[in-house]
Amino acid sequence: AYSGGPPRQNILARFLAPGDAADPVSEQILIAQADPYSNHNGGGLEFGPDGYLYLGIGDGGSGGDPHDNGQNTGTLLGKVLRIDVSGETYASPPDNPFARGGGRPEIFAYGFRNPWRITFDRETGDLWAGDVGQGDREEIDLVTLGGNYGWSIVEGDRCFKPRNGCDTTGLTPPRIVYETHADGRCAVTGGYVYRGDAMPELRGWYVYGDYCSGTVWALNSEDPAAQPIRLSETGKSIPSFAEDAAGELYLVTFNNEIAKLVHR
Numbered sequence: 001a002y003s004g005g006p007p008r009q010n011i012l013a014r015f016l017a018p019g020d021a022a023d024p025v026s027e028q029i030l031i032a033q034a035d036p037y038s039n040h041n042g043g044g045l046e047f048g049p050d051g052y053l054y055l056g057i058g059d060g061g062s063g064g065d066p067h068d069n070g071q072n073t074g075t076l077l078g079k080v081l082r083i084d085v086s087g088e089t090y091a092s093p094p095d096n097p098f099a100r101g102g103g104r105p106e107i108f109a110y111g112f113r114n115p116w117r118i119t120f121d122r123e124t125g126d127l128w129a130g131d132v133g134q135g136d137r138e139e140i141d142l143v144t145l146g147g148n149y150g151w152s153i154v155e156g157d158r159c160f161k162p163r164n165g166c167d168t169t170g171l172t173p174p175r176i177v178y179e180t181h182a183d184g185r186c187a188v189t190g191g192y193v194y195r196g197d198a199m200p201e202l203r204g205w206y207v208y209g210d211y212c213s214g215t216v217w218a219l220n221s222e223d224p225a226a227q228p229i230r231l232s233e234t235g236k237s238i239p240s241f242a243e244d245a246a247g248e249l250y251l252v253t254f255n256n257e258i259a260k261l262v263h264r
Helices: none
Strands: 009-014 028-034 045-047 053-057 079-083 107-110 115-120 127-131 137-143 176-179 188-193 205-210 215-220 229-233 240-243 249-252 258-260
Touching: 028 079, 045 115, 053 115, 115 240, 137 188, 137 205, 188 240, 205 240
Parallel strands: 115 188
Antiparallel strands: 009 028, 045 053, 053 079, 079 107, 115 127, 127 137, 127 188, 137 176, 188 205, 205 215, 215 229, 240 249, 249 258
């Protein structure tokens, strides 16, 4: 959840659900991260195959990461977190990269601007993220334990705030990038690796889109050298994707609809 009024906060809360709906009185706030600006809130929330909860949080907002939160391991902003919520509160897994010091123990990976959305490949367990760029480059990341994805030293695969001549040593490059402000594009929306049966030709392909243009692409997740293919120009605003129990994919739109992806 996001608390938009001052003081702004990114909130992770737990509720009891004795029936078909959560009991609002049972709310337990686990994380309340102060947020200096109203944009770049992330919000992806997924349980991983390891049973831990993963949470993507944006860099705090404004433009250009003015507080350098992406590279600051002392803050939860600009990160993908991994926590254990099986207890009364939460704990940080002992193999998190900063569990023994050097940063916040909740951090799984860092160097993100606004990870919109994070999802797991239900077959391999790989974690994928779409990370929204500043204005020139959008990126798709294969997120691994301890990875530094570069923001705000780089935006996608280009220098943004050079350090030591834009030394990218130790940074994990994006899996793929695309330019914004072309053909109406503005911001990446991360999707899913398709594992359904209705479109067998797409099995193992990561499907993602652009929020403004409505373009949907697919990227072969099993070939590190593969380039994306364009699946559709939907003409819809795409804030999110969804996956059903059978692995079939859907577009969530701001047109009061959920559209299923099908083969034509």
